[in-house]
Amino acid sequence: MAEEPKTELEKSLRALMLVNLEPLKQKQQITILDKAGCGQSEIAEVVGSTPKAVSVRLAEIRKEARKGKSK
DSSP states (O other): OOOOOOSHHHHHHHHHHHHHHTTSOHHHHHHHHHHTTOOHHHHHHHHTSOHHHHHHHHHHHHHHHHHHHHO
């Protein structure tokens, strides 16, 4: 289980992150959170998935990015 936010600032930032990511597709959410430096467990919690599923999705995203650069 993920660690609960300790401060009001952490709570506010988490809520803001959830609201801002809501309209995006899960792939976009994962990409943004990964680039922001979030770990797979934290990403999984935010997008409503499992760390393993996030790991698989990140591998797919990175593979697609490599293909795009080689074209």
